[in-house]
Amino acid sequence: MFQAVSARLGQTLLVLLIVSAASFAFLKLAPGDPVSIMLGADYSKTSYDQLTHELGLDQPVVFQYGNWLADFVRGDWGTSYITNQDIFELAVLQALPVTLTLAALSLLIALVIGIPTGVLAALHRNSWVDVLATTLAIGGNAFPSFYLGILLIWVFGVDLGWFPVLGFVAPWEDFWQGLWHLTLPAITLGAWYVGLIARITRSSLLEVLGQPYILAARARGEPGWRVVWVHGMRNVLMPLVTVIGLQLGGMLRGAVMTEVVFALPGLGMMVTTAVLNREYIVVQAGIMLTGLLFVAVNLAVDQTYQFLDPRLRRR
Numbered sequence: 021m022f023q024a025v026s027a028r029l030g031q032t033l034l035v036l037l038i039v040s041a042a043s044f045a046f047l048k049l050a051p052g053d054p055v056s057i058m059l060g061a062d063y064s065k066t067s068y069d070q071l072t073h074e075l076g077l078d079q080p081v082v083f084q085y086g087n088w089l090a091d092f093v094r095g096d097w098g099t100s101y102i103t104n105q106d107i108f109e110l111a112v113l114q115a116l117p118v119t120l121t122l123a124a125l126s127l128l129i130a131l132v133i134g135i136p137t138g139v140l141a142a143l144h145r146n147s148w149v150d151v152l153a154t155t156l157a158i159g160g161n162a163f164p165s166f167y168l169g170i171l172l173i174w175v176f177g178v179d180l181g182w183f184p185v186l187g188f189v190a191p192w193e194d195f196w197q198g199l200w201h202l203t204l205p206a207i208t209l210g211a212w213y214v215g216l217i218a219r220i221t222r223s224s225l226l227e228v229l230g231q232p233y234i235l236a237a238r239a240r241g242e243p244g245w246r247v248v249w250v251h252g253m254r255n256v257l258m259p260l261v262t263v264i265g266l267q268l269g270g271m272l273r274g275a276v277m278t279e280v281v282f283a284l285p286g287l288g289m290m291v292t293t294a295v296l297n298r299e300y301i302v303v304q305a306g307i308m309l310t311g312l313l314f315v316a317v318n319l320a321v322d323q324t325y326q327f328l329d330p331r332l333r334r335r
Contacts, residue, residue: 138221
């Protein structure tokens with residue numbers, strides 16, 4: 021297992037290196053000039069050249085990338101041009117916890133609703149329960165998250181006034197206020213994954229319930245709930261964990277739009293604001309953090325297989 025983890029860590033570092041180089045190159049090709057934004061509308065060529073030299077933007081792109089990568093590894097991520105704030109503090113200590121909290125709550129909502137829905141659909145195959153569950157799953161996948169967020173704000177935030185529509189309260193500072201502020205964003209982000217998890221659970225459980233060991237468990241007279249939730253769901257977890265790991269990137273991508281709609285100060289809002297301000301060094305930090313989260317979750321999923329399937333541990 022140690023060799024497998026070491027190999028995966030090596031692959032992870034290689035992936036992050038490729039992501040950093042590709043994103044740095046593409047950002048250099050993007051339109052806009054951060055020096056002009058920093059100097060404002062009225063500046064001289066001398067001040068422009070001086071600031072360009074101070075920022076190291078007059079060097080070849082390869083040298084700029086090398087200097088940035090060396091500083092990034094050391095933890096020196098630079099300073100925001102606009103707010104004059106340390107980017108490491110801005111991204112890791114302020115924005116990242118917001119995004120992780122939103123993603124975790126959204127995933128929890130998706131699992132709590134999606135798994136029972138998929139189980140009910142599988143146990144009542146081709147009945148009205150199955151049709152209703154499948155329709156809700158497809159509807160959840162087809163509904164754009166940003167449009168759902170706007171509808172939730174309109175109905176439950178503006179008309180009914182049940183939930184706040186803007187702002188963020190950290191749950192680790194005020195748990196119930198934090199959950200209250202994150203309810204609508206988490207539903208908006210998790211709705212799409214409810215349908216996906218329900219469909220995967222249904223199809224996987226239907227396949228498992230026809231296996232001989234399930235028939236043997238029924239023949240032994242074991243209760244129906246035990247047959248489904250203990251014997252059946254144990255083998256449904258493998259494809260379910262795979263889907264959750266692969267869809268994390270989509271959840272992080274959806275968090276960008278959700279954070280913008282609900283004005284949450286997470287990575288999505290940070291990157292969006294940085295793009296508008298042409299702060300490509302902040303955008304680069306956001307891309308690297310997102311890539312790191314994605315590969316870390318996939319590494320964790322690979323290791324989770326070892327615990328879910330004893331045959332993999334023996335290999």
